[in-house]
Amino acid sequence: MQAVYFSAWSLTGIRGGHTDGQITLVRCGPARSLPLESFPAYNAPMIIRKEEPSDRAAVHAVVRAAFGRTSEAMLVDRLRADGDSVVSLVAVDDASVVGHVMLSKMKASFQALGLAPVSVHPDRQKYGVGTSLVLEALTQARQGRFEAVFVLGDPLFYGRFGFRSEPASGFTSPYAGPHFMVLPLKSALAATTGTIDYASAFAALE
Numbered sequence: 001m002q003a004v005y006f007s008a009w010s011l012t013g014i015r016g017g018h019t020d021g022q023i024t025l026v027r028c029g030p031a032r033s034l035p036l037e038s039f040p041a042y043n044a045p046m047i048i049r050k051e052e053p054s055d056r057a058a059v060h061a062v063v064r065a066a067f068g069r070t071s072e073a074m075l076v077d078r079l080r081a082d083g084d085s086v087v088s089l090v091a092v093d094d095a096s097v098v099g100h101v102m103l104s105k106m107k108a109s110f111q112a113l114g115l116a117p118v119s120v121h122p123d124r125q126k127y128g129v130g131t132s133l134v135l136e137a138l139t140q141a142r143q144g145r146f147e148a149v150f151v152l153g154d155p156l157f158y159g160r161f162g163f164r165s166e167p168a169s170g171f172t173s174p175y176a177g178p179h180f181m182v183l184p185l186k187s188a189l190a191a192t193t194g195t196i197d198y199a200s201a202f203a204a205l206e
């Protein structure tokens with residue numbers, strides 16, 4: 001199984017190398033000017049790997065904790081059950097699942113994925129876990145046949161990965177607006193207009 005080891009301390013200083021088919025990323029120290037004592041003493045490496053069936057209960061718990069309600073955790077369960085989940089990754093710290101990301105099939109005229117939800121346990125937020133999960137999910141999306149990833153979220157967070165609202169603005173979508181963004185995975189989008197929607201499970205989300 002391929003796993004990605006990464007720094008839970010730095011958003012900007014992650015360094016990596018390949019060993020035995022694995023990507024190993026080493027800690028580079030905190031990226032922000034926070035006092036050292038405010039960082040938990042993580043000594044075990046954190047890894048990002050594909051979700052396994054045995055992770056499902058822990059994923060449900062992490063998503064529920066991140067959002068403070070069960071709706072998004074049920075969404076993940078339903079996307080998986082419907083066969084719409086394409087990429088599902090977990091961040092594991094000292095054998096505990098502390099984060100999760102899912103990419104699911106979208107209804108579109110071209111091969112598009114929806115990035116949602118992204119979840120990091122409240123105790124582990126702001127240490128780069130969410131960024132690392134998104135980066136690895138996008139890496140996996142690029143390795144497939146997919147042409148674009150859409151997301152509905154805060155441009156400040158998702159803009160750092162290259163998501164933009166302007167190229168998504170021509171699509172007819174229940175989520176259209178400044179928070180609806182797209183990241184082309186090829187040189188250009190196969191279409192810039194038309195109807196696009198998330199997988200059916202999203203319709204049940206409040």
Ligand SMILES: CC(C)(COP(=O)(O)OP(=O)(O)OC[C@H]1O[C@@H](n2cnc3c(N)ncnc32)[C@H](O)[C@@H]1OP(=O)(O)O)[C@@H](O)C(=O)NCCC(=O)NCCS
Nearest residue numbers: 066067117118119120125126127128129130131154156157
């Ligand atoms: C959003 C979330 C996944 C980010 O994970 P994280 O591990 O805390 O993120 P990182 O440490 O990699 O990145 C933190 C950066 O993202 C920013 N950020 C975090 N959540 C954000 C949000 N909802 N909107 C905008 N920016 C956000 C932080 O301000 C921080 O910015 P900085 O690097 O300039 O200081 C996590 O906060 C979470 O699970 N939130 C609850 C669920 C949620 O809202 N998910 C996203 C919608 S699907």
